[in-house]
Amino acid sequence: GQNIDQPTEMTATEGAIVQINCTYQTSGFNGLFWYQQHAGEAPTFLSYNVLDGLEEKGRFSSFLSRSKGYSYLLLKELQMKDSASYLCAVIFREAGTALIFGKGTTLSVSS
Amino acid sequence: EPEVTQTPSHQVTQMGQEVILRCVPISNHLYFYWYRQILGQKVEFLVSFYNNEISEKSEIFDDQFSVERPDGSNFTLKIRSTKLEDSAMYFCASGLAGNNEQFFGPGTRLTVL
Numbered sequence: 743g744q745n746i747d748q749p750t751e752m753t754a755t756e757g758a759i760v761q762i763n764c765t766y767q768t769s770g771f772n773g774l775f776w777y778q779q780h781a782g783e784a785p786t787f788l789s790y791n792v793l794d795g796l797e798e799k800g801r802f803s804s805f806l807s808r809s810k811g812y813s814y815l816l817l818k819e820l821q822m823k824d825s826a827s828y829l830c831a832v833i834f835r836e837a838g839t840a841l842i843f844g845k846g847t848t849l850s851v852s853s
Numbered sequence: 854e855p856e857v858t859q860t861p862s863h864q865v866t867q868m869g870q871e872v873i874l875r876c877v878p879i880s881n882h883l884y885f886y887w888y889r890q891i892l893g894q895k896v897e898f899l900v901s902f903y904n905n906e907i908s909e910k911s912e913i914f915d916d917q918f919s920v921e922r923p924d925g926s927n928f929t930l931k932i933r934s935t936k937l938e939d940s941a942m943y944f945c946a947s948g949l950a951g952n953n954e955q956f957f958g959p960g961t962r963l964t965v966l
Contacts, residue, residue, distance in 0.1 A: 772952065773952050775954065777957075779896075783960075784944055784957040784958060784960055785896065785944070785957050786957070790953075792952070833952060837909055838951070839886075839901055839903075839908065839948070840886070840898040840909050841886075841888070841898060841946075841955060842898060843895050843896040843897070843898075844895065845894070845895045846896075
């Protein structure tokens, strides 16, 4: 199967740093995306990794290790508006260009 | 900024009825998708569409489902005979290229009674 695993929930405080992990099966891997989804809304794109290493984009960074089947999303200087679900999604070659999503990690940021 | 649009935002239907969900992808995009999300569950891939034909489909996308791109702008998902378990949020997405980011529309919430 194309299992993608993420923690279900995380909590953090404003101004802190949080790391959300994602593991996936390595067979057929062809790219990994992170999306943010606020309750009742559509997923919005945060980052894309296809090669090993860190991609930085403002307060958000994403890391990929293809050999370990592992990625993380790092959120710095947390704000209340960052409270949302964070979805890890993988493209597998056998599924063409379809995004296969994990169950998402619900992040709650408190003051 | 260009965006994916979907209509209607909400659709309530009786079990066994046909529904058509409509999407207008971003105009220069070439890849089109439908996903669904049952309340409280993960986003699930249904179907992808490229070059006027289905590229991939999931096990969920059975004979009750069909997609069309009737003109140069619209992309539709039809469910022929709705079941209670079809109740979900249906998202349309489009992408410029196969492995690029996919832009999601706001979704249509389908409720089957």
